[in-house]
Amino acid sequence: GENVEQHPSTLSVQEGDSAVIKCTYSDSASNYFPWYKQELGKGPQLIIDIRSNVGEKKDQRIAVTLNKTAKHFSLHITETQPEDSAVYFCAASGGLTGGGNKLTFGTGTQLKVEL
Amino acid sequence: DTGVSQNPRHKITKRGQNVTFRCDPISEHNRLYWYRQTLGQGPEFLTYFQNEAQLEKSRLLSDRFSAERPKGSFSTLEIQRTEQGDSAMYLCASSVRGTAAGTGELFFGEGSRLTVL
Numbered sequence: 089g090e091n092v093e094q095h096p097s098t099l100s101v102q103e104g105d106s107a108v109i110k111c112t113y114s115d116s117a118s119n120y121f122p123w124y125k126q127e128l129g130k131g132p133q134l135i136i137d138i139r140s141n142v143g144e145k146k147d148q149r150i151a152v153t154l155n156k157t158a159k160h161f162s163l164h165i166t167e168t169q170p171e172d173s174a175v176y177f178c179a180a181s182g183g184l185t186g187g188g189n190k191l192t193f194g195t196g197t198q199l200k201v202e203l
Numbered sequence: 204d205t206g207v208s209q210n211p212r213h214k215i216t217k218r219g220q221n222v223t224f225r226c227d228p229i230s231e232h233n234r235l236y237w238y239r240q241t242l243g244q245g246p247e248f249l250t251y252f253q254n255e256a257q258l259e260k261s262r263l264l265s266d267r268f269s270a271e272r273p274k275g276s277f278s279t280l281e282i283q284r285t286e287q288g289d290s291a292m293y294l295c296a297s298s299v300r301g302t303a304a305g306t307g308e309l310f311f312g313e314g315s316r317l318t319v320l
Contacts, residue, residue: 094245122308131207131294131311132246177245190236190259191309193245 090115092180094194101168102202109197111178112160119182121154121161122191126175136163140182168201175199205229207312209295215318216285223281224315228297235278236309237270238294239263246294252278285319292316 091114101107113121119140124132138145138152138161145152149168154161165172175198179191208227216222228235233254238246249268250260254275264270267285272278282289293316296309 092245124311129313131296131313133311134308137308179245190248190251191246192248195245196243 090118090180090192092178092192092194094178094197096197097195098198098200100200100202103168103170105168107163107165107168107172107199107201109163109176109178109199110160111162111180111194112158113180113192114159115180116156116159117182118180120180121152122179123150123152123163124177124179124193126177126196128174132177135176165199168199170201170203173199173201207295207297207310209293209312209315211315212313213316213318215320217320218287219284221281221283222285222317223279224293224295224317226278226280226295226297226312228277228295229310230276232297232299232310233275234298234307235272236296236298237278237280238296238311240292240294240314241290249280249293282317285317287319290317290319 094111122137125135126132136150136152138154149166151164175196177196178194181191210225236251237249240246248261249264250270252272255272267283270280292314294314296311298307298309
């Protein structure tokens with residue numbers, strides 16, 4: 089089945105700096121790549137997603153890039169703020185074993201934005 | 204609030220007992236998913252329904268686990284003869300059916316945390 093690897097597992101940045109989280113996937117047929125933010129005691133919340141027919145997508149301070157050839161995608165957060173501190177998960181679906189919106193998640197990145 | 208609702212939020216039980224969790228999805232969503240999340244890990248897929256039909260079950264879902272969505276609205280996840288290894292956060296999510304353009308967004312509830320003593 090699909091396997092999603094995520095790095096780094098922890099990331100500490102100064103407020104105002106940029107943060108980058110990287111993921112790789114194994115199923116070349118996967119076509120949907122969302123990113124979720126999970127705050128303590130809450131369920132994951134979608135922050136941005138990208139489909140395999142585009143290479144980059146931006147939403148204010150957040151951007152995601154996708155390299156289908158290399159099978160990796162990245163989350164970029166610019167001008168980080170303390171409220172960005174959370175666990176971020178990448179995910180993939182739509183491949184040979186990912187039909188029906190079944191998402192395979194990475195192991196998460198604990199982002200800490202320090203003042 | 205019209206988000207995904209899960210109950211109970213926390214459950215502590217003794218090994219060997221049965222537990223049941225309930226999920227109420229967003230009303231217009233016809234797909235409903237159960238995921239399990241252990242500490243420091245990403246959510247792992249357990250099963251999903253389209254309306255009342257259970258379309259896929261993970262190999263993670265042992266015979267002690269059963270999920271239902273009898274009228275295509277709320278769903279229950281029952282764990283029989285609980286084991287300490289069942290301790291986890293059980294997350295429910297819902298979505299509209301994906302289109303030819305691709306998968307639809309999954310909306311997660313806040314989860315039901317199970318502790319098996």
